[in-house]
Amino acid sequence: MSAFALRSRSAEQSPNGLWPSDGNVFDRTCTACPRLANFLEEIRSKHPSYYSAPVAPFGDVNARLIVVGLAPGLHGANASGRPFTGDHAGILLYRTLNKFGFASAPVSTSKDDGLKLINCRISNSVKCVPPQNKPLPAEIHTCNRFLRAELQMLNRPTVLLALGSIAHNAVLRALELKPSDYKFGHAAEYPLANGHVLLDSYHCSRYNTQTRRLTDAMFENVFSRARSLIDDFLRGV
Numbered sequence: 001m002s003a004f005a006l007r008s009r010s011a012e013q014s015p016n017g018l019w020p021s022d023g024n025v026f027d028r029t030c031t032a033c034p035r036l037a038n039f040l041e042e043i044r045s046k047h048p049s050y051y052s053a054p055v056a057p058f059g060d061v062n063a064r065l066i067v068v069g070l071a072p073g074l075h076g077a078n079a080s081g082r083p084f085t086g087d088h089a090g091i092l093l094y095r096t097l098n099k100f101g102f103a104s105a106p107v108s109t110s111k112d113d114g115l116k117l118i119n120c121r122i123s124n125s126v127k128c129v130p131p132q133n134k135p136l137p138a139e140i141h142t143c144n145r146f147l148r149a150e151l152q153m154l155n156r157p158t159v160l161l162a163l164g165s166i167a168h169n170a171v172l173r174a175l176e177l178k179p180s181d182y183k184f185g186h187a188a189e190y191p192l193a194n195g196h197v198l199l200d201s202y203h204c205s206r207y208n209t210q211t212r213r214l215t216d217a218m219f220e221n222v223f224s225r226a227r228s229l230i231d232d233f234l235r236g237v
Helices: 003-013 034-046 088-099 137-151 165-174 206-210 218-234
Strands: 065-069 120-124 159-163 187-192 195-200
Touching: 065 088, 065 137, 065 165, 088 206, 088 218, 137 159, 137 165, 159 218, 165 195, 195 218
Parallel strands: 065 120, 065 159, 159 195
Antiparallel strands: 187 195
């Protein structure tokens, strides 16, 4: 059995859709970034009930839509242990995923709430919560090996939806593509090798939504395009 099949089988057996700590695509014990590891230690002492560890990808192993975010939020995903669950950004994200048929419910409350992603997976550029929600370039670079391993598993055309410029650049690094050839911009779309497509959106952060840099309609338009692309994949267009 291939390594992909082994990881797929173990991930599918996870009752809450979170990926297992296989050391390749995801490592729950990773301490490769000293600043982030020390910050997690501080959080554990202040908030012992929080998950406070690298947060695994969540969702369908064979997804045609992979949403790539920035990093876990301190009192959101870092607390719950599931991407965008408990984060303000997750309010708009999960509502929109549900509207376009990628999630079984519009609200994400905990990693054990029964919510399922449908033909969709959520991952992050950086798996550990960073101080002030700002990972350093070296930390983004170090953590990229996990995203690279995850994307190397793709074996059919997939939409890679990057939330923000950091996620956009993390996807490019993982695929060994030149950033100068793929400029980030909201609703930007780039065809990639093997039929994959890179889509961009402003991040659905509290700041972006409250300042109206990103509106619900803008966000939904990107997911509408992702839905259309995936429907074309499924029809063999």
